[in-house]
Amino acid sequence: MDLRYTDEEEQFRTELRAWLESVLPDVGPTPDRSDWPARRAYDSRWQRTLHDAGYAGINWPRDYGGRGASPTEHLIFLEETERARAPYVGMNFVGLLHAGPTLVVEATPEQKEHHLPGILRGDHIWCQGFSEPSAGSDLASLRCRAVRDGDDYVVSGQKIWTSFAHVADYCEMLVRTDTDAPKHRGITWLIMPMDAPGIDVRPLRTMEGSTEFCEMYLDEVRIPVSNRVGNENDGWRVAMVTLSFERGTAFVSEMLDSMELCRELAELARKVTRRGGTAWDDLGLRRELGMLAAELDALWALTRRNISEATRTGLVGAGGNVFKLAYTDLRHRMGDLALRLLDRASLSLDDIGELPTGRHVQGRIHALSMSIAAGTSQVQKNIVAERLLGQPKERGWTSG
Numbered sequence: 001m002d003l004r005y006t007d008e009e010e011q012f013r014t015e016l017r018a019w020l021e022s023v024l025p026d027v028g029p030t031p032d033r034s035d036w037p038a039r040r041a042y043d044s045r046w047q048r049t050l051h052d053a054g055y056a057g058i059n060w061p062r063d064y065g066g067r068g069a070s071p072t073e074h075l076i077f078l079e080e081t082e083r084a085r086a087p088y089v090g091m092n093f094v095g096l097l098h099a100g101p102t103l104v105v106e107a108t109p110e111q112k113e114h115h116l117p118g119i120l121r122g123d124h125i126w127c128q129g130f131s132e133p134s135a136g137s138d139l140a141s142l143r144c145r146a147v148r149d150g151d152d153y154v155v156s157g158q159k160i161w162t163s164f165a166h167v168a169d170y171c172e173m174l175v176r177t178d179t180d181a182p183k184h185r186g187i188t189w190l191i192m193p194m195d196a197p198g199i200d201v202r203p204l205r206t207m208e209g210s211t212e213f214c215e216m217y218l219d220e221v222r223i224p225v226s227n228r229v230g231n232e233n234d235g236w237r238v239a240m241v242t243l244s245f246e247r248g249t250a251f252v253s254e255m256l257d258s259m260e261l262c263r264e265l266a267e268l269a270r271k272v273t274r275r276g277g278t279a280w281d282d283l284g285l286r287r288e289l290g291m292l293a294a295e296l297d298a299l300w301a302l303t304r305r306n307i308s309e310a311t312r313t314g315l316v317g318a319g320g321n322v323f324k325l326a327y328t329d330l331r332h333r334m335g336d337l338a339l340r341l342l343d344r345a346s347l348s349l350d351d352i353g354e355l356p357t358g359r360h361v362q363g364r365i366h367a368l369s370m371s372i373a374a375g376t377s378q379v380q381k382n383i384v385a386e387r388l389l390g391q392p393k394e395r396g397w398t399s400g
């Protein structure tokens with residue numbers, strides 16, 4: 001394991017930092033989070049800016065328009081963009097981090113030519129139609145049915161928790177094509193154009209007040225067979241290919257933001273009044289904050305270790321699961337501390353007076369979703385128990 005940056009990597013950092021300084025003044029303010037057309041325009045514009053400067057698809061292979069960056073360069077890219085407060089990947093998330101990398105490995109030359117440039121330029125937004133009401137952690141139980149009819153699949157069923165479905169142009173979707181085969185073997189990976197007739201997208205409002213999630217009702221949606229990625233009934237394997245692209249960098253931006261949040265908690269403690277002084281006067285609270293900061297440092301070291309391992313072996317291993325479990329737990333505790341500091345002000349999602357109530361309350365609520373998305377904490381515990389600690393496999397549980 002080598003956690004040092006090489007001269008070339010530092011050079012990459014310097015160039016990127018200079019570039020960010022030159023372009024960020026023109027980016028403009030972040031749009032209101034409920035203004036979806038403005039958000040789409042903002043995210044697409046930033047992706048186009050990255051693309052034109054050669055920073056789009058930073059870890060994608062060069063042959064497909066990416067930069068071919070190593071996991072460490074990718075880490076530097078995320079560090080620098082977060083440090084400079086550059087826009088986040090936003091609604092290009094699924095295209096750039098899930099669908100695109102999967103197409104790079106599994107798609108036909110025609111599919112690659114048709115879709116990859118649009119993802120890299122930020123022209124096309126993708127969503128992910130995997131989860132269903134009875135298929136989340138146990139994804140392979142999915143029931144959304146696709147029946148072959150000539151050159152089309154006819155798809156009917158329901159998807160849920162589909163982030164950005166209401167703005168997406170395409171959906172990477174898992175459907176059941178064989179109801180008799182064992183559950184992992186009857187699944188197919190399809191590209192669904194979101195303007196196909198028969199798709200009913202219904203936004204869901206979250207506790208945070210946002211409408212990023214949707215339900216999708218599919219009623220005999222015709223999807224050309226030429227939109228199938230991989231073989232029929234081989235979709236589970238194709239879906240797993242996507243996961244193999246994760247090289248330990250998935251939570252880097254979040255981690256850096258959490259470090260900032262921790263500093264903001266200390267500021268907040270100095271502002272809120274308690275019995276004639278401020279919360280900062282409380283030694284126990286300062287100790288708690290110090291502990292959180294130390295845990296964040298430790299998790300940053302674990303991130304670097306995971307990335308070092310990924311650079312060497314190509315895979316993150318169970319270190320990624322340990323990280324996600326510990327990190328989401330830490331965010332819950334940071335959120336709880338923020339709410340205690342805010343006291344009654346924590347009942348508001350908007351800022352109250354001088355206090356940055358909104359960010360902290362939203363951060364607490366957001367922490368709940370972090371321990372569900374991309375594998376719940378319980379599922380992470382199962383994986384750590386089985387793969388790292390050598391415990392017996394849970395009976396009846398088939399996560400693939």
Ligand SMILES: Cc1cc2nc3c(=O)[nH]c(=O)nc-3n(C[C@H](O)[C@H](O)[C@H](O)COP(=O)(O)OP(=O)(O)OC[C@H]3O[C@@H](n4cnc5c(N)ncnc54)[C@H](O)[C@@H]3O)c2cc1C
Nearest residue numbers: 128129130131136137161162163369372373376378379397
């Ligand atoms: C922010 C966010 C974004 C998302 N975006 C998308 C998206 O774009 N597309 C998409 O398809 N999905 C998306 N999801 C859905 C996500 O993948 C699922 O919520 C997740 O897989 C959990 O599934 P579930 O909600 O059905 O819960 P369930 O799997 O029903 O779990 C319910 C509870 O049971 C526990 N549990 C389940 N199985 C076990 C077990 N074997 N052992 C112990 N405990 C267990 C879970 O930990 C959880 O506490 C998103 C979710 C979130 C929070």
